[in-house]
Amino acid sequence: MNTIVLALIILGLVGAVSSIILFFVAKKFQVFEDVRIAQVEEALPAANCGGCGFPGCHGFANACVSAPSLDGLLCPVGGNQTMQKVAAIMGRTAVESAPTVAVVRCGGTCDHRPRTSDYDGVKHCFIAHNLYSGETGCSFGCLGLGDCEVACEFDAIHVNPITKLPEVDEEKCTSCGACVKACPKLLIELRKKGPKSRRIYVSCRNEDKGHIARKSCDVGCIACGKCEKVCPHGAITISNNLAFINDDACKLCRKCVEVCPTNAIVELNFPPRKVKEESLV
Amino acid sequence: MKTFKMGGIHPSENKLSAGRPIQLANIPKQVVIPLSHYIGNPSEAVVKKGDFVKVGQLIGKANGFISANVHASVSGKVNKIDVQLDASGYKRLAVFIDVEGDEWLETIDRTPTIISECLLSREEILKKIQDAGIVGLGGATFPAHVKLSPPPGKKAEILIINAVECESYLTCDHQLMLEKGEEILIGVSILMRVLDVKQAAIGIENNKKDAIAHLSKLAEKHTGIRIEALKVQYPQGGEKQLIDAIIQRQVPSGRIPIEVGAVVQNVGTTFAVYEAVQKNKPMIERVLTITGKEASNPGNYLVRLGIYLASVVEQAGGVPANTGKIVGGGPMMGRSLMNLNVPMAKGSAGILFIKAEESLRKPIQNCIRCTKCVRVCPMGLEPFLLMNQSERNMWPEMEKNRVMDCIECGSCSYTCPSNRPLLDYIRFGKTTVGSIIRNRK
Numbered sequence: 001m002n003t004i005v006l007a008l009i010i011l012g013l014v015g016a017v018s019s020i021i022l023f024f025v026a027k028k029f030q031v032f033e034d035v036r037i038a039q040v041e042e043a044l045p046a047a048n049c050g051g052c053g054f055p056g057c058h059g060f061a062n063a064c065v066s067a068p069s070l071d072g073l074l075c076p077v078g079g080n081q082t083m084q085k086v087a088a089i090m091g092r093t094a095v096e097s098a099p100t101v102a103v104v105r106c107g108g109t110c111d112h113r114p115r116t117s118d119y120d121g122v123k124h125c126f127i128a129h130n131l132y133s134g135e136t137g138c139s140f141g142c143l144g145l146g147d148c149e150v151a152c153e154f155d156a157i158h159v160n161p162i163t164k165l166p167e168v169d170e171e172k173c174t175s176c177g178a179c180v181k182a183c184p185k186l187l188i189e190l191r192k193k194g195p196k197s198r199r200i201y202v203s204c205r206n207e208d209k210g211h212i213a214r215k216s217c218d219v220g221c222i223a224c225g226k227c228e229k230v231c232p233h234g235a236i237t238i239s240n241n242l243a244f245i246n247d248d249a250c251k252l253c254r255k256c257v258e259v260c261p262t263n264a265i266v267e268l269n270f271p272p273r274k275v276k277e278e279s280l281v
Numbered sequence: 282m283k284t285f286k287m288g289g290i291h292p293s294e295n296k297l298s299a300g301r302p303i304q305l306a307n308i309p310k311q312v313v314i315p316l317s318h319y320i321g322n323p324s325e326a327v328v329k330k331g332d333f334v335k336v337g338q339l340i341g342k343a344n345g346f347i348s349a350n351v352h353a354s355v356s357g358k359v360n361k362i363d364v365q366l367d368a369s370g371y372k373r374l375a376v377f378i379d380v381e382g383d384e385w386l387e388t389i390d391r392t393p394t395i396i397s398e399c400l401l402s403r404e405e406i407l408k409k410i411q412d413a414g415i416v417g418l419g420g421a422t423f424p425a426h427v428k429l430s431p432p433p434g435k436k437a438e439i440l441i442i443n444a445v446e447c448e449s450y451l452t453c454d455h456q457l458m459l460e461k462g463e464e465i466l467i468g469v470s471i472l473m474r475v476l477d478v479k480q481a482a483i484g485i486e487n488n489k490k491d492a493i494a495h496l497s498k499l500a501e502k503h504t505g506i507r508i509e510a511l512k513v514q515y516p517q518g519g520e521k522q523l524i525d526a527i528i529q530r531q532v533p534s535g536r537i538p539i540e541v542g543a544v545v546q547n548v549g550t551t552f553a554v555y556e557a558v559q560k561n562k563p564m565i566e567r568v569l570t571i572t573g574k575e576a577s578n579p580g581n582y583l584v585r586l587g588i589y590l591a592s593v594v595e596q597a598g599g600v601p602a603n604t605g606k607i608v609g610g611g612p613m614m615g616r617s618l619m620n621l622n623v624p625m626a627k628g629s630a631g632i633l634f635i636k637a638e639e640s641l642r643k644p645i646q647n648c649i650r651c652t653k654c655v656r657v658c659p660m661g662l663e664p665f666l667l668m669n670q671s672e673r674n675m676w677p678e679m680e681k682n683r684v685m686d687c688i689e690c691g692s693c694s695y696t697c698p699s700n701r702p703l704l705d706y707i708r709f710g711k712t713t714v715g716s717i718i719r720n721r722k
Contacts (some may be wrong), residue, residue, distance in 0.1 A: 117619050120642050122705040130712060132619060133370025208372075 036089055037061045043085040044075055049153055051076040051176025064090065071095055077154075077174040100175040100190040102157065102168050106142040107203040107266065109163035112218040113138055129184035137216030140205045142166065142187055151182035170197055192247040196269060200245060200252060202227075203266040207240040214262070221264040227256035282487060284512035285522040288659040290692045291514055292613070294488055298452045298572045298579035303460055305583050306569075307596050308380055312355050312587035313365050313624040314340065315375040321347035321424060326376060332359045337386040337563050340376050343414070349424040349627075350414035351376075354565040354585035356384040368609050368616065368623045375624065378587070390560040397467050399474065399558060406475050406558055413557035414564050418549035419443055419518065420614060422628040425550055429475050431539045438542035440473055440481040441527055442551055444496075445511065445518040447486060448611025451631045453568035454548050456581045458485070458492040461552055462499045468555035469506055476544055480505045482527050483548070486513045515613060516690035520545045522659050534686050564627060569593065573634030575601040584625045590632060591621035605640025608633040613691045646699040654693035654703055660686045664693035664703045671710035676717055679710045685718070687711055 040061040048056040052075050054063050064073055064086055074097050075082050087094035113136040119128055125147035133139030144164035148157050156172035157179050159165065166179075170193075180188045187205055202221055206213045210222035223241040235249035236256060245256070245265075257265045317323030324341035328334060334353040341351030357380040365375035385391060401409070411426040431437055442465075446454045458465060469481050483500075485493050487510050497508045509527050516522055521532045523545060530541040538545055546554075549567060556562040565586055572579040577598035584593055590609075594600060600607070600621070608615040609623075610630055618632075654664040662683060670679045684707060693703040 120640075122702045124705075124709070127705050127709050130708065131369065131616065139370050139372070 034065050036065050039089045040064050040086050043078075043082060043089060045077045045082065047077050047153065047174070047176070049077060049174070049176040049178060051174065051178070076100070076176050099193045101170055101173050101193045101197075101199075102175055102177075102179055102188050103191050103199065103201055103203075104142065104148075104157075104166050104168065104188055105201065105203050105205050106140075106165060106185075106187050107219040107264065108136065108138060108141045108217045109165055113141060113216065119143075125182075126184045138206055138208075138213070138220065140185060140207060141217065141220075142185065147182045147184070148179035148188060151178040153178065194247075194252065198252055198270055199247075199268045200250060200254065200257060201247075201266060202243045202245055202264055204264045205242065207242050209241055213241070219263050222262055224261060226259040226261065227265060230255045230259050282512040283509060283526050284514045285517060285525040285659060287525075287661050288657045288692060289514040289516065289522075290657050290695055292449050292695065294513070295449045295572075295574070296452050296455070296488070297450065297574070297576070298570050298581055299455060299489075300459075300491075301452070301456065301580040303456055303568055303581045303583050306585065306588060306593045308355055308383070308585060309588060309592045311360065311377060311379050312585065313375045313377050313589070314351060314354060314587035315365060315367065315373050315624055315626055316341045316351055317373055321345070321349070323374060324348055324351050326362050326374070328353075328359050328362075328376065330359055330361055333357070333381075334359060334378060335384045335386050337389050337565060339563075343411070343424075347424055347427055349416050350412060350563070351586075352414055352563040352565050353378060354587050355380045357381040365624065366619075366622070367626075368618050370619045375587075388561045390562070395463055395467070396559040397463075399467070399471050401558065403475055403477070406471060409558050409561075410475075410554055412563070413553070415550060415553045415557060416564070416627050417547050418553065418567060418627065418630070419547035420610065420628055420630065422626075425546065425554070428544055428546065429472070431476075431544070435539045436542065437476045437478050437539060437544045438480075439528060439544075440469065440476055440478050441523055441543055441545045442469055442481060442483040442548055443518055443520070443523055443545055444483050444485045444489075444492070444548035445523060446489070447513070447515045447518040448613055448615075448630075449515075450572045450633050451570050451611045452572070453570045453581055453630055455489050455492055457549060457552055457568050458489070459495060462492075462495050464555045465548060465551050466496070466499055466503050466506060467559065468551035468553075470503055471554055471558050472544075472546060472551065473505065478505075478544075480507070482507050482509050484509045484511050484517070484523050484527050486511050486517060488513050516659055516688065516692065519659060519688050519690060521688070534683055567625075567627065567629070569625065569629055570631040571597040572631060573601060573604070574636055574639075575603055576634050577601065584629075586627060587624045589621070590618070590623050590625060590629070593625070594621055594632060601634050603637050604634045605637030606635040608635060613695065614689070642702075643700040645701055648699055648701060651698060653696045653698065657692040657696045659690060659692065660688060662687060664707060665701075667710060668701065668703045668706040671706040674713075676710070676714050680714050680718070684711050684714050 041057055044057040046057050052060045054060040079099055083094040115135050116137050117135055119135050123145045125143045125145045128143050134143050142165050146159045148166050149159055154172050154174055156169045157166050160167050175190050204221040206220045213220040213222050221243050223238050227243055228236045228238050233249050233251050235246045237244055257267045322344040325344050327342050328340045335356045338353045340353050343350050357378045360377040360379045362376050364372040367373050415425040416422040473481050493510050500506045511526055524543045532538055532541055553564050566583055569582050569584045607618045609618045648665055667684055687707055691704045
């Protein structure tokens with residue numbers, strides 16, 4: 001009996017002393033973490049893709065909580081919906097941002113770009129890019145070896161085996177930007193998705209002078225300047241022998257598409273044009 | 282016989298053009314001289330359209346310390362300064378000259394007499410080398426004056442001349458030694474004067490016995506120059522491997538040869554130094570080997586810079602019918618050429634025609650952990666590991682495994698029984714890790 005009581009007292013004392021020590025140690029080394037960080041993280045899609053520019057969803061949640069406002073913070077995967085949830089947790093207003101999507105700025109399919117050499121090395125864009133300019137005469141165009149396909153975690157970009165060009169699945173693309181970083185030729189750009197997914201962009205990155213560009217590819221931009229002249233909104237600029245459409249200024253009037261002599265300007269998801277009656281007669 | 286300690290392979294030598302005398306390449310109607318054919322900044326053009334230039338006249342001025350001058354290799358009118366495709370299909374600025382006659386600058390001594398006396402001071406010689414635009418002709422084309430100006434506090438003890446020519450097929454250095462032996466030795470003594478060293482060693486692989494005998498006989502007259510016959514082993518021409526073979530010193534990881542008291546120069550560079558210092562002739566031409574198992578007329582040609590390779594190939598009998606790949610340089614370190622409309626550059630050592638059946642890569646199989654690549658790596662790396670890490674983008678681990686030490690000799694890919702593209706992936710990792718390190722600074 002005595003032994004049991006003694007044991008209880010000793011253990012009780014050890015327990016009490018330890019708990020006091022632990023209490024003070026815990027106070028001293030306490031790391032304060034805002035509870036909202038966990039809540040925000042809960043609201044995020046948990047893709048950990050890094051598309052927001054922070055290391056994973058936890059990093060982004062941390063940034064959301066510590067930043068004074070949600071300006072410039074966007075989870076590209078979740079989009080506006082997720083940002084509204086985050087704003088509700090934070091008690092702030094979300095900044096609406098237009099959804100973006102990845103576009104591949106090269107239209108040089110096998111029919112349009114004649115081959116000048118055969119590549120027999122490793123099927124890896126970066127390695128091929130470091131070795132030489134590519135299998136065709138265009139040193140700016142797509143190599144078609146699929147680094148973007150490997151980089152995409154959402155199964156949204158695939159190299160078409162017939163055209164040897166990557167194609168973006170708009171439904172799946174979250175515009176995280178992984179393919180943009182993976183492309184050694186800097187062909188992929190995140191552009192505004194546009195109303196009803198309607199977009200117009202220059203599907204070329206060739207900075208050669210017109211005649212050289214024309215020789216290497218049928219659908220390359222030759223920097224003729226027609227689109228720049230015809231654009232009523234001043235959205236098109238030509239620099240380094242290459243036209244670029246600013247998606248903030250573009251009103252999707254499609255005038256540039258009509259005048260482009262090489263069809264380098266691409267329109268997506270527009271209804272087919274009405275055939276003018278005079279031309280039928 | 283001496284050789285380097287670690288790794289190495291011995292591919293079949295195939296020195297088909299050995300012993301063929303150096304022929305002059307015909308000068309076509311137009312030459313295109315690239316303004317950057319070496320490591321470092323491209324030079325700035327100092328001529329403009331319509332200017333008349335003479336052979337040896339400066340057309341591109343060095344831009345910074347690690348950069349080299351470019352001179353006109355022909356006389357004629359500057360047609361334009363425009364972009365020109367280089368061997369890998371990218372565009373570089375070049376000067377196009379329409380050839381008119383063959384008028385040389387008056388200062389250049391074109392007589393065949395050999396001048397052995399050199400009374401210039403160290404600084405004067407260095408200035409001449411720098412003005413002549415001499416770059417290392419071994420392949421890396423690093424400006425020669427940079428290597429010859431050791432950083433303060435460092436002193437060279439020995440000058441090592443790289444006459445190894447360990448690449449299969451190539452014979453340009455071999456033939457140069459046979460024909461210009463005396464000039465090369467004078468060039469070596471000039472370099473010894475610049476570096477203020479008492480001894481120099483010329484390393485020659487033992488498959489060039491005639492060159493060893495020839496130079497040994499000539500070297501008796503020169504004090505301090507010795508000829509070292511080396512065992513045939515690739516990549517003995519690598520700077521660090523050659524230092525190991527000749528003076529048995531190992532350059533520490535990430536350091537340069539001057540740390541162990543050695544300076545290495547290529548034998549072709551030595552000849553160019555002789556011409557620049559004694560004859561005032563800038564670097565306007567070099568020897569090029571045209572070879573291949575089915576080449577009708579393999580040989581060595583003295584080619585002015587800027588001549589289209591296609592024109593030299595035509596003179597040598599054209600491209601053989603059964604050619605699958607044309608390589609610029611040797612089979613190990615060379616790169617395939619996209620086309621032959623590429624101007625001759627300071628670093629071009631050879632054109633090699635590879636037969637169609639030999640030109641294709643074999644299918645890649647799984648690694649069988651045989652460690653052959655580890656055994657042949659001359660830098661003591663583990664190529665199979667580096668390739669795996671490169672495939673998985675493990676850059677910090679690659680840096681720890683000394684990927685930056687890789688000399689890209691290709692011994693690992695050559696020896697791999699599973700045909701794994703080890704070097705391709707290691708080079709990818711090396712480029713990426715290199716840029717990470719540069720950004721850190």
